[in-house]
Each structure stands twice: as C-alpha cells, then as structure tokens.
Amino acid sequence: MSALPHSTTGWVWLFARANVPARRLSLTGLAALRERIEDVSPRRLAALVLRDPLLTARLFAYAAAHRGPNYVGNLTTVDGMVLTFGMTKVIEALAGAPSLESRLARKPEALEGLFEVLLRARQAARYAAEFAGHRQDREIEEIAVAGLLSDLAEMLLWCEAPEAALEIRRRLHNDHRLRSHAVQQEVLGTALHDVQLAVAQAWRLPGLLVTMMDSHHAENPRVRNVALAVNLARHSANGWDNPALPDDFTAIGALLHLDETRVRQMVEPRQLHAPAA
Secondary structure, three states: OOOOOOOHHHHHHHHHOOOOOEOHHHHHHHHHHHHOHHHOOHHHHHHHHHOOHHHHHHHHHHHHHHOOOOOOOOOOOHHHHHHHHOHHHHHHHHHOOOEHHHHOOOOHHHHHHHHHHHHHHHHHHHHHHHHHHHOOOOOHHHHHHHHHOOOHHHHHHHHHOHHHHHHHHHHHHHOOOOOHHHHHHHHHOOOHHHHHHHHHHHOOOOHHHHHHOOHHHOOOHHHHHHHHHHHHHHHOOOOOOOOOHHHHHHHHHHHHOOOHHHHHHHHOOOOOOOOOO
16 A cells, blocks of 8 residues: 555546446446447436446546537436437546446455445435425536536545555545544545545536535535435444434424424335445
8 A cells, every 4th residue: 555645636647547437337338228229318328327336426427538629518408418428428538437346356355345335435426416495496406416426436436446445445444433534534644525626626526515515614505405315324324223214314404394203204214235246
C-alpha cells in the first residue's frame, strides 16, 4: 500500500482517470440490447444502466466529456443522456467497460466488499426515490441517482485500491469504537467524502447531483432526503437491529411528516438480494 496516494489530490488523480468497470451481468445485458437495438426503448436501456451504480457513474463521466461545446443544458438523468447521445453511442461507451469480476478475480474479499457497497447504493437509491415521491419532489430521478452515487468514492476505492479498502474494513471490524472518517484519514490520508466531491467536480457531474451528495448543504430538504436514504441503507445492511435505526426513523419521520410506525412500514420490506457474482 506504500505506493498508493495519501492525499485528496492523489486519490482524485487516480479515480478521475480510472477505467470504471461494470458488473458482468450489466455487460451481458448491454450486449443483448445491442443485438436487437431496433426493438429496444431508451427507457429500457436507462433501466439497465441504473441497476449498476458503476455503470451509471461511467455514463455520467462520458456525458461530461462528450457533450458539445454549445450544449448549455444540464444532463442530470440517465434517460436524458440516452436521448441526447442516442442509444448506439451510449451502448458503445458503456460496453467497453472492464468486468469488475475479472478485475478483482484474485481478490475475492474485495469483490465481496464491492458487492456490498453496490447493493447498499441500490437500496439507498430506492429509499431516496421513495422519500422524494412522498415529498412530491419534481426531481425524483435526480434524487435517486444522487443516492445511487453517494458512495462512489468507496466503490472506486474497492476497484482501484482494494488493499486500502480491505485495510479500512479490517480496522473498523476489529475496533467498533473507531469512526470511519478517522480510519480513512489514517489509511488514505484523507476522507472519502472529500475525495468524492473532488472526483464529482473533476468529472463535471451536474451541480444538482453534487449538491445533493454534499452533507455541507444539510439544510436543503433534497440533501437531507439523500443523506437519510444513504444512512438507512447503511444501517439496515446487516439487518434491522442496528441501534442507529431508531434515530434514522425519527429523522425520516421529521422530513416526511410521518410517525415512526408509518416510516417502518414504508421502508422495512424493501430489501434487495445481493448481486450474483
């Protein structure tokens, strides 16, 4: 791990230039869509992309790099990017992604850790969309995408520096008194939250998404919406007996103007199975 970066700038340099991988299942799905592209709707392609947080991140990075100089809009949704660039270009851009299963084939523990983060991200996106729908927010898809990408830096860490990710996980597992932020600072020389925002800026992700992923804007209802969804997905990842969950339910209830019983009814049944390796 001595050759790895030890500053925000160093990690951003590494991550911003990464050839972002995708799940093998996603790549197989893209190949199938390409074979019968005339019969496939843009929404179906968008749905496939949104099932894979890393594939979604790859598309946003592609969009930022390839939109024309005269484009003045803000591409904030996967549907919008598919319609702007066309299905053929989007599939070509995404189908070139390496398989994350192949990349981490010799590091099964890291692959397992990455799958856990991907599952949590998908769950956070579902909760974020659910909360936004209850709030009658007009930007539900953007809020869901912000939830999906809220742990992007951690995903990239598992992909690009699995030894560092495993070391952080080992230290937190061995001493539950430690805080994630402090351990990240020791191992990485920075916090993943800071890296995440810097990578988002380097990739020129839409400002709306960056704001919703930034806890410094906690007074914004959309930011709280995303943060509470991410916290709930994290705290419920290993079951519903986590001692942090009652506080989550209280905070969600305050945002949505619901009592704790109704919040539990809303969220507890919505669990996903882990992605197949």
